[in-house]
Amino acid sequence: MSKKDQGLSKYEVQRNSLNKMPVPDKQREEFAKEMVEDAKAAFGQEQTEQEE
Numbered sequence: 001m002s003k004k005d006q007g008l009s010k011y012e013v014q015r016n017s018l019n020k021m022p023v024p025d026k027q028r029e030e031f032a033k034e035m036v037e038d039a040k041a042a043f044g045q046e047q048t049e050q051e052e
Contacts (some may be wrong), residue, residue, distance in 0.1 A: 013019060
């Protein structure tokens with residue numbers, strides 16, 4: 001089997017732009033922080049309601 005028959009090499013696959021990790025942007029980080037705060041508030045309220 002020649003190299004052409006085998007397809008892309010591991011290096012070529014890893015260099016593909018579709019295989020790069022996404023860079024988090026400022027807007028996504030803020031949204032994630034809001035979700036965490038909302039979840040903490042919701043679970044905190046649930047726990048206090050269940051204890052009563």
